[in-house]
Amino acid sequence: MSASGPLLFHLGASHHNAPLELREKLALPPARAAELHERIAAAQLPELALLNTCNRVEFYGVAGSEHDLIALGSALCAVTGLSAEDFATIRAQTTGPESIRHLTAVAAGLESQLLGENEIFGQVKDAYAAAQSMGRVGPVLNRVFQKAFQAAKHVRTHTAISVGQVSVANVAVELALTIFGDLKSTRVLLLGAGDIGEKTAKAFQSRGATSLTVSNRTPERAFALAQTLDATALPFEHFVHHLGNYDIVVGSTSAPDLIVRAADAAAAFGRRRAQPILFLDLALPRDIDPAVAELQNSYLYNLDDLAKIAAQNLAARTAEVSRARALIAEKADAVWQQVIARHAV
Amino acid sequence: MPPLIDRTWLWIAATCYLVGAVLGLVALLRERRHSRAAMYIILAAGYTFQTFGLYLRGLAVHGCPLGNKFELIQFTAWSAATLYLVIGPAFRLSLLGFGTALLTALLSIGALLVPSWDATVRTHIFGGNAWIEFHAALALFSYGVFGLLALVSIMYLVRDYGLRNKRIGGSFALLPSIRDLDQIGLRLLGAGVILLALSLAVGSVWWRREPATVNLPKLLATLGVFAAYGLAWLLRLREQLTGRRWAQACALLYLAALLSIAPVNSSRHASPSAGMTKGATR
Numbered sequence: 001m002s003a004s005g006p007l008l009f010h011l012g013a014s015h016h017n018a019p020l021e022l023r024e025k026l027a028l029p030p031a032r033a034a035e036l037h038e039r040i041a042a043a044q045l046p047e048l049a050l051l052n053t054c055n056r057v058e059f060y061g062v063a064g065s066e067h068d069l070i071a072l073g074s075a076l077c078a079v080t081g082l083s084a085e086d087f088a089t090i091r092a093q094t095t096g097p098e099s100i101r102h103l104t105a106v107a108a109g110l111e112s113q114l115l116g117e118n119e120i121f122g123q124v125k126d127a128y129a130a131a132q133s134m135g136r137v138g139p140v141l142n143r144v145f146q147k148a149f150q151a152a153k154h155v156r157t158h159t160a161i162s163v164g165q166v167s168v169a170n171v172a173v174e175l176a177l178t179i180f181g182d183l184k185s186t187r188v189l190l191l192g193a194g195d196i197g198e199k200t201a202k203a204f205q206s207r208g209a210t211s212l213t214v215s216n217r218t219p220e221r222a223f224a225l226a227q228t229l230d231a232t233a234l235p236f237e238h239f240v241h242h243l244g245n246y247d248i249v250v251g252s253t254s255a256p257d258l259i260v261r262a263a264d265a266a267a268a269f270g271r272r273r274a275q276p277i278l279f280l281d282l283a284l285p286r287d288i289d290p291a292v293a294e295l296q297n298s299y300l301y302n303l304d305d306l307a308k309i310a311a312q313n314l315a316a317r318t319a320e321v322s323r324a325r326a327l328i329a330e331k332a333d334a335v336w337q338q339v340i341a342r343h344a345v
Numbered sequence: 346m347p348p349l350i351d352r353t354w355l356w357i358a359a360t361c362y363l364v365g366a367v368l369g370l371v372a373l374l375r376e377r378r379h380s381r382a383a384m385y386i387i388l389a390a391g392y393t394f395q396t397f398g399l400y401l402r403g404l405a406v407h408g409c410p411l412g413n414k415f416e417l418i419q420f421t422a423w424s425a426a427t428l429y430l431v432i433g434p435a436f437r438l439s440l441l442g443f444g445t446a447l448l449t450a451l452l453s454i455g456a457l458l459v460p461s462w463d464a465t466v467r468t469h470i471f472g473g474n475a476w477i478e479f480h481a482a483l484a485l486f487s488y489g490v491f492g493l494l495a496l497v498s499i500m501y502l503v504r505d506y507g508l509r510n511k512r513i514g515g516s517f518a519l520l521p522s523i524r525d526l527d528q529i530g531l532r533l534l535g536a537g538v539i540l541l542a543l544s545l546a547v548g549s550v551w552w553r554r555e556p557a558t559v560n561l562p563k564l565l566a567t568l569g570v571f572a573a574y575g576l577a578w579l580l581r582l583r584e585q586l587t588g589r590r591w592a593q594a595c596a597l598l599y600l601a602a603l604l605s606i607a608p609v610n611s612s613r614h615a616s617p618s619a620g621m622t623k624g625a626t627r
Binding site for chain 1: 504508509511513514517518520521522523524525527581584585587588589590
């Protein structure tokens with residue numbers, strides 16, 4: 001241990017410096033993760049937690065000496081099959097207050113590929129809980145993680161780092177919420193059985209939408225996707241007559257021509273004049289006639305519109321990065337001082 | 346220190362409403378939600394002072410203070426505040442508190458700033474007839490409901506404008522959803538029309554006994570406002586007036602309702618036992 005405090009460290013690799021092919025090798029499915037845990041248990045570090053997500057594999061801990069860090073890197077390479085040379089090119093390491101800053105920035109979503117995303121906060125919490133359950137959290141990591149969680153929450157609340165959605169599917173959901181308030185009672189019609197439509201449908205389901213219908217020119221694909229999404233399938237030739245039954249219509253087919261014409265939409269409103277319909281045209285070429293936007297109670301967004309909103313939100317988040325980092329630095333340094341003070345006692 | 350007169354209490358109330366409006370505006374400009382609890386407390390304080398001011402005025406004029414344009418507008422603002430304090434928390438609409446503070450501040454400060462509206466203070470205008478007093482209070486209360494409806498309609502129009510222009514972030518993100526605004530607007534319109542209908546039903550009994558007590562401008566203005574709101578309600582229920590057009594109609598109708606206060610006031614006259622003074626009771 002150093003005279004100025006414990007050897008607190010972070011060691012690992014992430015999307016920042018590891019290309020996709022190396023991240024694929026680094027990935028730790030449950031069986032490999034268990035093997036890694038066995039190996040690092042043998043290393044007998046005083047405190048250690050493993051953060052394992054699709055974009056990062058990182059250790060946070062307190063080492064007895066620099067040698068422990070080399071042993072950890074070797075264990076990771078042994079389990080993943082990554083060569084020591086490759087690991088050396090992607091390896092990221094910080095110590096002392098820098099590692100607290102890094103952990104807090106990760107928990108706040110500042111280090112995520114999708115800046116400001118929320119999922120990472122839960123993943124860091126899970127990593128901490130796992131380490132606790134294995135008895136690998138001592139007074140230093142306990143304080144560092146707890147304070148990092150508090151600081152990350154503070155950053156998310158007091159900056160715009162997490163404001164707005166930055167993926168097309170989530171922007172579509174955000175739009176639906178601004179129109180319908182909540183999605184529990186909304187009925188969603190998905191036209192097409194492609195990837196983007198499926199992602200959007202899943203995003204709607206994750207926010208409470210329960211009534212989902214899939215319609216596709218190839219009925220087999222519609223049935224297959226409906227089964228995956230726990231939705232119902234509607235014959236493609238009939239969907240136009242049922243448009244008025246849906247609150248949200250998502251167009252994501254690969255049809256070369258428009259499949260929802262203004263006249264079809266106008267007829268749909270004949271049966272629901274007081275109820276709005278959100279038309280999301282995620283297809284290229286477009287599925288929905290742009291003239292649909294002119295109808296009363298109709299809101300039409302195409303792929304460009306959604307991408308533009310996502311880009312604006314991302315720009316707003318990016319503009320907050322330096323402020324968020326300054327907040328994190330201030331809080332991390334204070335935590336480090338506390339750690340040193342307790343270490344000296 | 347001499348006791349505070351009714352207008353002073355009403356100025357204090359108006360200041361509270363203005364503070365609420367400024368608080369809401371600052372939060373809106375900073376693209377943050379204002380604190381609902383703080384807004385509620387500020388509006389409740391303004392409401393308490395306004396109630397006391399109107400109570401003092403009521404004691405002075407021997408009845409519900411609805412004897413001139415100033416009192417009518419103050420009572421309308423008071424009705425809007427009452428409604429917000431009673432049902433606002435149930436609606437849980439963001440920005441409704443700000444809108445109510447803005448509306449009540451504009452109405453009450455506007456009324457206070459025009460001395461001529463309060464130059465003539467009429468006493469005993471209801472001649473001790475509690476039913477007529479009830480009719481007038483109910484009518485003005487429905488105007489308060491229509492005031493909140495106008496606020497909700499403006500919020501709907503702003504939200505609709507944002508959605509059509511692909512703007513959902515920033516201050517637009519603070520607005521409630523289109524469906525919530527539509528549903529609450531419909532309920533407010535129904536409540537306002539029913540209250541006004543009840544008020545007119547009570548008033549018509551007295552009017553049939555003494556037709557000369559109500560002049561033609563008041564009769565036309567009141568029936569016109571009722572017919573317009575009633576028609577808007579009917580068309581909305583039949584889904585013939587919906588969405589943006591319906592919200593526009595509700596916002597414009599409130600302007601008409603406010604303008605109708607002048608002809609309503611023109612019908613004010615002294616009852617057999619009434620008095621009419623120039624600024625005497627304040």
